[in-house]
Amino acid sequence: MTDRKPPGRRALLRGGAGLGLGLLAAPALSACGTASSTPVASGPVDISLWTHDPGYITTFEAAVADAALMRGSRFEFGVDITNAAPSDIVTRMIAQAVADGDTPDLAGIVIDQFPRVMVSGIAEHLFTELTETVRPFGDDLLKLAPYTVDGVPYGLDSDNSITVYYYRRDLFDELGVPEDVETWEELAEHGERLNADREISLGMVATGDNGSIVNGFLQFLLQRGGGVFDERGEITLQSAEAVEVLEFMARGVRTGFLLALPDPYGSACAAALKSGRLAGTAMPNWYNAYGLQANVPDQAGRWRMRTLPRFSGGGHIASTLGGTAFTVLKDKARSDAALELLRRVYLTREGQLLRYRSGGYLPTLRSLYEDPELLDIEDEFLGQRVFDVYGRAADDLPLFRQDAGMQILTDVLGGPVLDALRGRTSPAAAIEDGLAAYRQQVKR
Numbered sequence: 001m002t003d004r005k006p007p008g009r010r011a012l013l014r015g016g017a018g019l020g021l022g023l024l025a026a027p028a029l030s031a032c033g034t035a036s037s038t039p040v041a042s043g044p045v046d047i048s049l050w051t052h053d054p055g056y057i058t059t060f061e062a063a064v065a066d067a068a069l070m071r072g073s074r075f076e077f078g079v080d081i082t083n084a085a086p087s088d089i090v091t092r093m094i095a096q097a098v099a100d101g102d103t104p105d106l107a108g109i110v111i112d113q114f115p116r117v118m119v120s121g122i123a124e125h126l127f128t129e130l131t132e133t134v135r136p137f138g139d140d141l142l143k144l145a146p147y148t149v150d151g152v153p154y155g156l157d158s159d160n161s162i163t164v165y166y167y168r169r170d171l172f173d174e175l176g177v178p179e180d181v182e183t184w185e186e187l188a189e190h191g192e193r194l195n196a197d198r199e200i201s202l203g204m205v206a207t208g209d210n211g212s213i214v215n216g217f218l219q220f221l222l223q224r225g226g227g228v229f230d231e232r233g234e235i236t237l238q239s240a241e242a243v244e245v246l247e248f249m250a251r252g253v254r255t256g257f258l259l260a261l262p263d264p265y266g267s268a269c270a271a272a273l274k275s276g277r278l279a280g281t282a283m284p285n286w287y288n289a290y291g292l293q294a295n296v297p298d299q300a301g302r303w304r305m306r307t308l309p310r311f312s313g314g315g316h317i318a319s320t321l322g323g324t325a326f327t328v329l330k331d332k333a334r335s336d337a338a339l340e341l342l343r344r345v346y347l348t349r350e351g352q353l354l355r356y357r358s359g360g361y362l363p364t365l366r367s368l369y370e371d372p373e374l375l376d377i378e379d380e381f382l383g384q385r386v387f388d389v390y391g392r393a394a395d396d397l398p399l400f401r402q403d404a405g406m407q408i409l410t411d412v413l414g415g416p417v418l419d420a421l422r423g424r425t426s427p428a429a430a431i432e433d434g435l436a437a438y439r440q441q442v443k444r
Contacts (some may be wrong), residue, residue: 143364
């Protein structure tokens, strides 16, 4: 038998595109850059950047204009930016790679879209691996795990997305809830009392789409010390921690300690915040701007934040939810330049401080949580020095690992989790049902 040649890059990408990745039905992203692969070694270079978030546009435009940050570079950077929905970015990027079309030099991939490039060797054949780029930072560099495939990192996250506990300090004082409650179980007792007396809740759970439902569950699960996948990609959801967390959430909904809402950003949540019915919630750092300030700007000075209460059974004082990794497309004329730009904006003190000033993105270098410039920052809406809280949380941040099957798991787990929250099934049965559906889908 003759040896078979291994499939080429385009064949692998084409195969991955067939695994539910599809082509865009929406208008195509505008083509950027050049198809030439002759490396640009120096001089003026416009980096084509695809992203979904205007905050990243502001950040990179500010970065390339910052003479101090760019000092010593052999390149004179510009950025050519295309804005599109998160799913469209991945779909079009793979389609362009299959067709030998123009892919971006830098692509921002939202964390829940990254599993799409973890199948069939897509990440390996599409992105520049970052092993040597991140090696000098060791454990100082946080949040590589969600964007690591077979032990190789392919993306740098833009934000630690640290989950803290936001609470109405004025209502806590009025209603006799201590600000330094030690455990979730103790806080739940106060929440049950407040809901019975005043219809006030001290947290929320999402009951809308599968993504929101599962994200809320995972946020608590990671804090409790559980997870969904290990470093080998094996699913680890069948655990005592998973059942315990879902029991905690279901009881919270049943007693009113946790308010069931379609999503953390919609009109129902806004109304609950405005009325004071929702007086506390566990959400990531970016919820300050996108949830609180966007919905209740008049409540500035009433809200505070702290690290999460612990679960009495163990775990962490922080969790994480969300993120966007920037990846460098490989074998392009501007790949080396794009990697240098990414290094300067994401792996230097100056770049990380610029990212926080431009878009509020928390540093992913652990040592910066002790930086005097950050420690002196007082958040105007909250009226407190937030890095005192973020620093403690960053020291105890759980690791989130995902695998190619993460989107399948989210789709099949949302319904059972909702059934448990609504009291239609037990938490243990919900976990089993979700796992059984996942295994069946993966077999297909």
